[in-house]
Amino acid sequence: MTDQLKLTGPADLLGYIPHMLGGAPMESFVVQTATAGALGATIRVDAPMGADPEGFAQTLASFAARDETATATYVIVYTDETSTDERFPYAAHLTALGNELATARMPVRKAYLVTGTHWAAYGTTERNPLSQITDSNANATLTYLGSAPTADVYNPALLGNWVEPVRVPERTEHSLTEARQAWAALLDTTGTPDRETGRAVAAWFQDPFIRDFLMADTITTNTGRIIDVLLGKFNGCPDWSRVDRAEAAAFELMKLVPEGQRAPMLTLMGWIQWLKGSGTHADRYLKLAAEDLPGYRLAVLLHELIGNVYIADVAKDPATAYKRPTT
Structure with missing residues (x-):
């Protein structure tokens, strides 16, 4: 850099x-x-x-x-x-x-x-x-060279509230598989998802159990244990381009749901910023998640973790840490 x-x-x-x-x-x-x-x-x-x-x-x-x-x-x-x-x-x-x-x-x-x-x-x-x-x-x-340290991609006032809430699907083995396949397909392509696909993925994110799998699937070098992945512990260097696409996708999904259903995506964005080593942005997104859905548990837990000076392992190691693009 x-x-x-x-x-x-x-x-x-x-x-x-x-x-x-x-x-x-x-x-x-x-x-x-x-x-x-x-x-x-x-x-x-x-x-x-x-x-x-x-x-x-x-x-x-x-x-x-x-x-x-x-x-x-x-x-x-x-x-x-x-x-x-x-x-x-x-x-x-x-x-x-x-x-x-x-x-x-x-x-x-x-x-x-x-x-x-x-x-x-x-x-x-x-x-x-x-x-x-x-x-x-x-x-x-x-x-x-393109670096923007003060950029903030979330402005609630610009998203509006004119969309209908998504319906949370029934949690089954089939729906979990379907959700993970859709999320993987979304991250393996460029561009924004169509409205139907985006709302379906946003709906799956509303289920905490499915949400955790989708967050873990964002990291292709994970250990297989979801709790380890959520704590920033996984093998090797992540595919940071894929992680960037996940963050961008989370923002697009928020456009397709009203307030009260954006917390999962805001939590995902905060978690990604934490993995990248940006506690400032992570703190903001996690606070916004807890405001969008008061007491949203994962956001609260991650916020407490970061507040206790816990740095993700991936951000501590120069070999695996995120390199902010400049070109």
Whole structure:
């Protein structure tokens, strides 16, 4: 992804990270691994709030250590929280993290602070404008190449409520087989499904049992255990093009059902964003799913999982992690 990208300073690094995460981090710690002349994995977790500094640091450092080629790291604290001197929030957590990363032989080269009003080298009195990040060479180049970190494909107001609800089919062995075949066919082709096919698939997604199979079938390298797949544990690197098609298909299916029946597709989209390593977008979609159908169980459970700083295994490993397309 960085073949056509040259980072010449901290603003470029800070402009690069939202493109890797699929959105600008908020109240987050980000660790960017690096080797000589190249960047590696981009890892984001929620800001520690009241978490024990040592435990938080050990957890985050263990995630970074999944990049076995890394020899150094950058740490960026995204927050509007303030400390007693208003400049160094989460200082104890950052110190502990620096110690853990040094022990793991990937010492911190630089640490930065990004707030809603400015950015700075962490621990300094700088107050650099955020426009330096948005105007950076990295942000301009990646945007030109087609990356859109702030893109949001879901706008409930644009979907409307003029469609009739779909009827949930009876759950049988035959209907499960039929649903899985239809979903596989949809993902193996390009373009949007016709109305009849789309509404049929959307109806199958309303059944939690069938929904879980369809979500698992999105990943062709799964282990065969649905619970493992839903937790982001499967063999090898997924066919990310197929996963992208599943996300696009979920959006198309939402156009064919009214409010109250969109939660399964929103949950699928949130789960996919989580697998891709974008906790920000995952959080948004899962919250919207719980709003569309209050208390929607899978959305609530996944939201709790992500909130506990659980990162999908596939997103931790640079060999299997999603590479956001730029061309």
